[in-house]
Amino acid sequence: MRIRWGILSTAHIAVNRVIAAMQKSQYGEVVAIASRDQHRAERAAKRLAIAKAYGSYEELLQDPQIDAVYNPLPNHLHLPWTLAAMEHGKHVLIEKPMTCTAAEALQLVQACERRPNLKVMEAFMYRFHPQWEQVRTLISQGAIGALRSVHVWFSYFNSNPDDYRHHPQMGGGGLLDVGCYCVSVARLLFKKEPVRLSAMMELDPRSQVDRHVSALLEFPNGMGSFTCATHMAFGQQVLIHGERAAILVEAPFIPPADRPARIILKREKTGEEILVPQADHYTLQADAFSRAVMKNAPLPWTVTDAWNNLRVLDAIKQSGETKAWVAL
Ligand SMILES: NC(=O)c1ccc[n+]([C@@H]2O[C@H](COP(=O)([O-])OP(=O)(O)OC[C@H]3O[C@@H](n4cnc5c(N)ncnc54)[C@H](OP(=O)(O)O)[C@@H]3O)[C@@H](O)[C@H]2O)c1
Incomplete structure (x- = not known):
C-alpha cells in the first residue's frame, strides 16, 4: 500500500520542493493537485507528472482516491482548509506555522481529538x-x-x-x-x-x-x-x-x-x-507521515506540540x- 497524496494549491514550496520530494518517498505517491485556477493546476500537473488536476480545492477533497492532503496555503488558510480536509476524512500534513495563532491551533487539537483516526502534523521538515x-x-x-x-x-x-x-x-x-x-x-x-x-x-x-x-x-x-x-x-x-x-x-x-x-x-x-x-528532509518527512498513516501509529510530532509553539x-x-x- 502507498499513501495517495493530494496537493492543495500550486504554492511555490509545493511545486518547487515538496512534491518532487514526496515523489521520491517509498511509501507514497502524488495523485492530484488543485488550484483556484484549473489551467494553473493542469500546468503544474503536467510539469510534475501528476495524474489529476482540479480547478478547486473542494473538488480535490471530494476525491475518494486521496488518502492524505498536503496543505501549503498562505498561513491564514491553514486552519479552514485543514478542517475541511478532515471533514472529508483526509489525513493532513500542514505547512508551518500550523495556524496563525494558538487559539486557531487549539481548534485543530480539538478537531484531532474528535477524529482520532486521522493523522495531522505540522510540516517542520528540518x-x-x-x-x-x-x-x-x-x-x-x-x-x-x-x-x-x-x-x-x-x-x-x-x-x-x-x-x-x-x-x-x-x-x-x-x-x-x-x-x-x-x-x-x-x-x-x-x-x-x-x-x-x-x-x-x-x-x-x-x-x-x-x-x-x-x-x-x-x-x-x-x-x-x-x-x-x-x-x-x-x-x-x-x-x-x-x-x-x-x-x-x-x-x-x-x-x-x-x-x-x-x-x-x-x-x-x-x-x-x-x-x-x-x-532530503522533505522526503524523510513524507516517509514518516505515510508510515504513521499506514500503520495507524503515532506521528513523530503532535498537533499539541504545534499548539505549544x-x-x-x-x-x-x-x-x-x-x-x-x-x-x-
Ligand atoms: N517548510 C518549508 O520549507 C517552507 C518553505 C516555504 C514556505 N513554507 C510554508 O508554505 C506555505 C506557502 O508558502 P509559499 O511561499 O509556497 O506560498 P505561495 O507561493 O504564495 O503559495 C501559496 C498558494 O496558495 C494559493 N492561494 C489560495 N488562496 C490564496 C490567496 N488568497 N492569496 C495567495 N495565494 C493563495 C495559491 O495557489 P493556487 O493559485 O494554485 O490556488 C498560492 O500559489 C506557507 O505556510 C509557508 O510558511 C514552508
Missing part, C-alpha cells in the same frame, strides 16, 4: 534531517555537559509586496514565517516550554508586518535567544552552549542539498567537524507590542 538526531545524541551523551543556552539566527530578504508574507490578515510577518523555526528548535533542545519571555519587534512601515524580531526566552533549564528577520541578508545558525562545550549547527533549517551538513563541536581549544550525510509565538508578539515581559 526536524527530519539526520543532523538533528546527531545534535540531540551529542547532547544526551554529555558531549557539551549540561545544556545552558540555545541561540538562533534565521533571516532573509523579501520585499515583494504581493507575497502573502506582507499581508497581516494572511498571517504575514517574519515571526510566523521564520521565527517559528527559532522557537521550535529551542523547545526541541530544551525539551520544555519557556516560562517567560521578552521581545523586540520592528514593523515594516509599508505593510505593517513584523520584519525584525529578537527575543529572550527563559526555560526552566536554560535560556534561549533568537533573531528572525525578513528584510535582512540571508543567514541561519544555531549555537548550543553547554557547561563544557558548544555545538554550532551551520545550516540548521535549510541544509545543503549537494553536500553533507556540517556541525562543529567546539571545545575550549579545539573544534571537531562532524559531517552529516546529505539527506504557537502559544510561544503569540506571547512573543504580545511582548513585542507591549514592550513588557510575558509569562507563559
Whole structure:
C-alpha cells in the first residue's frame, strides 16, 4: 500500500520542493493537485507528472482516491482548509506555522481529538534531517555537559509586496514565517516550554508586518535567544552552549542539498567537524507521515506540540507590542 497524496494549491514550496520530494518517498505517491485556477493546476500537473488536476480545492477533497492532503496555503488558510480536509476524512500534513495563532491551533487539537483516526502534523521538515538526531545524541551523551543556552539566527530578504508574507490578515510577518523555526528548535533542545519571555519587534512601515524580531526566552533549564528577520541578508545558525562545550549547527533549517551538513563541536581549544550525510528532509518527512498513516501509529510530532509553539509565538508578539515581559 502507498499513501495517495493530494496537493492543495500550486504554492511555490509545493511545486518547487515538496512534491518532487514526496515523489521520491517509498511509501507514497502524488495523485492530484488543485488550484483556484484549473489551467494553473493542469500546468503544474503536467510539469510534475501528476495524474489529476482540479480547478478547486473542494473538488480535490471530494476525491475518494486521496488518502492524505498536503496543505501549503498562505498561513491564514491553514486552519479552514485543514478542517475541511478532515471533514472529508483526509489525513493532513500542514505547512508551518500550523495556524496563525494558538487559539486557531487549539481548534485543530480539538478537531484531532474528535477524529482520532486521522493523522495531522505540522510540516517542520528540518526536524527530519539526520543532523538533528546527531545534535540531540551529542547532547544526551554529555558531549557539551549540561545544556545552558540555545541561540538562533534565521533571516532573509523579501520585499515583494504581493507575497502573502506582507499581508497581516494572511498571517504575514517574519515571526510566523521564520521565527517559528527559532522557537521550535529551542523547545526541541530544551525539551520544555519557556516560562517567560521578552521581545523586540520592528514593523515594516509599508505593510505593517513584523520584519525584525529578537527575543529572550527563559526555560526552566536554560535560556534561549533568537533573531528572525525578513528584510535582512540571508543567514541561519544555531549555537548550543553547554557547561563544557558548544555545538554550532551551520545550516540548521535549510541544509545543503549537494553536500553533507556540517556541525562543529567546539571545545575550549579545539573544534571537531562532524559531517552529516546529505539527506532530503522533505522526503524523510513524507516517509514518516505515510508510515504513521499506514500503520495507524503515532506521528513523530503532535498537533499539541504545534499548539505549544504557537502559544510561544503569540506571547512573543504580545511582548513585542507591549514592550513588557510575558509569562507563559
Ligand atoms: N517548510 C518549508 O520549507 C517552507 C518553505 C516555504 C514556505 N513554507 C510554508 O508554505 C506555505 C506557502 O508558502 P509559499 O511561499 O509556497 O506560498 P505561495 O507561493 O504564495 O503559495 C501559496 C498558494 O496558495 C494559493 N492561494 C489560495 N488562496 C490564496 C490567496 N488568497 N492569496 C495567495 N495565494 C493563495 C495559491 O495557489 P493556487 O493559485 O494554485 O490556488 C498560492 O500559489 C506557507 O505556510 C509557508 O510558511 C514552508
